[in-house]
Amino acid sequence: MTSSLLDAVRAVFATGGALSQAEPQYRPRAGQTAMAEAVAQTICERGVLVVEAGTGVGKTYSYLVPALLSGQRVLVSTATKALQDQLFSRDLPHLVRSLGLPLRMARLKGRSSYLCLQRLLQVRLGREPLDAQVLRAVARVEDWARTTRTGDMAELPDVAEDSQVMPLVTSTRDNCVGRECAHWQACHVNHARQQALDADVTVVNHHLFFADLELRETGMTQLLPQAGVVVIDEAHQLNETGIQFAGLVLSSNQLLAYARDVMQDASQHARGMADWLVLAARLQQAVRDWRLLVGTGSSTQARLRWQGLAPETLDAATWRAAVVHVGRALRAVVQALSGVLEMAPALGQLHTRGESLLQRLAHFVRAVPDDAVRWLELGRQHLRLTESPLQIAKLVREQLMAGHPALGIKAFHAADMEPGGAWALPVETAATDTPMSQADVQLPSASVSAVHAAAQQHAHAAWIFTSATLGLGADLRWFTEPCGLQGAQVLRVDSPFDYASQAALYVPERFPLPSEPGHSAAVAQLAGEGAAVLGGRTLVLTTTLRALEPIGQLLRQRFGLLEPLDVLVQGQGSKHALMQRFRAGTVGGRGCVLVASNTFWEGVDIPGDALQLVVIDKLPFPPPDDPLVEARSRQLECLGRNPFADYVLPEAALALKQGVGRLIRTESDRGIVVVADTRLRTMGYGHSLLQAMPPMRWLEKEADWQAALQALLHPSRPAQAVRGAERRADAADGET
Ligand code: SF4
Structure with missing residues (x-):
């Protein structure tokens, strides 16, 4: 064989x-x-x-x-x-x-990608008031539902994944009634799963x-x-994906969705058996009060550490009172449902789901287990409690x-x-x-x-x-x-690309440190310099969302209406739309610069001349105050290991490798990577990070950087600054 x-x-x-x-x-x-x-x-x-x-x-x-x-x-x-x-x-x-x-x-x-015929019917019959925009989207879904064969919501590009209509017309494990469903035979989720089985x-x-x-x-x-x-x-x-599933999550959105489903299903199947609207409204109010309580805390962090009985910065007694308030409202719903279980399968589902939410809520009242990390995540309108193992090995x-x-x-x-x-x-x-x-x-x-x-x-x-x-x-x-x-x-x-001739790496000798106030402005200046020579073709990758706006703003100021360059910043359109514009390169005489963060560091494939310069604002170390990062570091310390060498540095090296990897996608691509962080030259760990990157040629001086830009602009002219890849490593060795 x-x-x-x-x-x-x-x-x-x-x-x-x-x-x-x-x-x-x-x-x-x-x-x-x-x-x-x-x-x-x-x-x-x-x-x-x-x-x-x-x-x-x-x-x-x-x-x-x-x-x-x-x-x-x-x-x-x-x-x-x-x-x-x-x-x-x-x-x-x-x-x-x-x-x-x-x-x-x-x-x-996943089931949330497919139209749920039962939920679509419920929306039609539902009592919950929906705003005009959502109603228009529902009408669009209804139209498409008559003809689709797969029920895959991706067939509707004008309904975004985060659209409010999505949770209304797709199912979750909690609200799917399974074989009891009147649409079981026609169910898109079932069909997709059967096809996968076959x-x-x-x-x-x-x-x-x-x-x-x-x-x-x-x-x-x-x-x-x-x-x-x-x-x-x-x-x-x-x-990272696995620990999300191995952990425990409870969010305000889950509770609000539950209250919404109680309002719809219980009112429909057990009308008059309890005051469902009041019960559901009390639960919704308790959840909203809970969110408001957190919103009044002093911290502005997206993730709050949680090592004791309450997330950091929150008073434990007040936090507990809010959780108990939600728990009581939820228990009242579950108790009311326990008296009508036999009336419809959907009610049994709601009861089971309510009990599961109660159990999760009770879990988060207890202390954090030793082998897990817990945190509170804050969105603009929601909160999310997460407890996670530190890895998926088990x-x-x-x-x-x-x-x-x-x-x-x-x-x-x-x-x-x-x-x-x-x-x-x-x-x-x-x-x-x-x-x-x-x-x-x-x-x-x-x-x-x-x-x-x-x-x-x-x-x-x-x-x-x-x-x-x-x-x-x-x-x-x-x-x-x-x-x-x-x-x-x-x-x-190894990659088959000839990085030494296809790509160059420039780390400015003198540059503000990332912790210094002028750093973002200097990054914008450097990226603007490159983009001006290349007519755009520049991707600026930032390690934080915070840095996007100042860098984008400065680049927009530099390339005002009179300059033939579009400056795009992550968030001003969907990722798909931004990538389409960037990939198109020069359009109507206008080049393109894209300033982006997080998801653009990987999975972005721009072969050809549309991308010739990648500017990375600073070394992508994991944020030290992130609860998961802290907990992993603590765990390594307990094992007698060095968290920086064994965890923080490899994380940064891998992220850097991903970011740099955006530049060269084919054997004919040419370009420059700029890492606007002098620590790569001056710190002892710089050598390890350089070793992790592809063996690009090293641009030692500012003049070398300028020459490399010109060489990209005029490919027939040899770059004066071409140096061997070994030079880069030597330089780093000498400075560590
Ligand atoms: S079986 Fe579940 S997913 Fe399928 S239509 Fe019915 S409720 Fe929706």
Whole structure:
């Protein structure tokens, strides 16, 4: 089996193979093939593989080709719905066609992504007054509901994900009445889940992946154990997504939604059995009073630490009184519901949901457990109580991959994949450069059957975890440790890009420190200087949302109406709209500068000339006063480890690597990265951070930066400031 699958995989990636035939521009890449071989071997051994594949390796095909050829049921999880859609709509169908495999594919999202026919009906019949804008959106949904086949709300681009209408027309586990529902047969959620159960390849996202694990109520609970190959793409987000599900959350929005559903369902199914409107209104009022109490606190932090009986800055007695007030109002609703349970399934659901909310509320009255961290998150109109484990290792080892025979970590590098290297595979037939016929590139059905039969003998799934950034050292410990994956095989595949000639790094010698008042103005000045030369093509990445506005404002002032540049700032439109404008480059003679933070540091793909300059305002250390960061640091201290070296620095390095990774997306891209933080030159840890970045050439002086800008503007002119990548490391060494 091992050699059959390996041979088939090599044939697909070889010159003249299926990919060459399907895509004339395809060229075999050593790193891509090496990763595909490692994945093939892992599938055959039912192993666990962690692969860091640098930008440009083509990792999607590296895991999809062996997974599809293995004949196993495949489950792929991506970090976001956007990546999920791209994989499902573009990469997967293209590859399935190229390989000529008759595979059924499905995409499954969380239930909140699908129209709930029952809730739509309730909105129509509902008593709750809705404003004109929401009513218009509901009418739009009703129109579309008559024709949609999937019920996927993404088909309605004019209804935003955070639109008020979304919770009204989609379901949650709490308010779905399941088999008792009158729409059960036509239910879009059920159809999507059934398709996923029937598919050979299913694409999900990490949120759904963990929700499934937590809930055990979806069809996926049957699908996951049956998948022979599980691929977690963008795995660097797995821990953060996982702890959200492993933790406990109670929000004012959940309570208000509950009160709203009581008002609707109980009034409809148990009219006159209690004064439902009054009960629900009391609960809503108690929740609003609670939020107001927090709003009057002195702190302006978005997250309040919570180590004692109440969140910091809040008086414990007052906090407790507000919680008790909410609890009493909630208990009154639950008690009233307990007398009408038999009247309709929806009432039973409401009762169970109310009890669960009460339990959660009671949990947050007790002290914080030792192995968890708790905090209060404040939005403009809501509050959210969260208690979270510090990592998902336990969840992974005890539930997700319980009993998987993964043993001690072995670290490999792509070079080891060479014949005779440390990862030498039991090769029986070497890949060939000889052009192949269509018959050669498609697995003969007999060998497909053999591959399938052998692979299905194994009891456990093969697991592949991959991303462009998973750690600093060879063991990728930043990722494997919190995810409980010690024992996985680890592979790193370098990016094929020639960073030394494609990209340059500039860290100004003299610059205000990030803590100094003039820093944002200096960042805007530097970014403006570059953008003026390049005619835009500049992405400014800030580490905080706070820095967006001053930098954006100064750039707007600099490029006023008379200058041919549009300055876009995150928040002034949807991410999709901002990216569309930025990708378009120069439009009507106007270039573009984009100032953005958080989600723009990763997952942003702008190949070509539209992006030539990335300016990072400061080193992206995790905020030290964040409750989760504090708790993780404390935990490492208790274990006798160094929180800065083992946690803070790797977090910053990984974030920096992500940000820098926005610049070079193809082999023909050229550009400059500016890190406007002199600590990269002067502090001892600067060297570690530089080592984490791609090996770009180093621009030592301001004149070098100016010359590099000119070289980008006039590509035929050689840059005077071209220096070897080693120079950058030398410079950092000398200053640490
Ligand atoms: S089964 Fe649940 S999700 Fe489906 S229509 Fe009914 S309430 Fe909505």
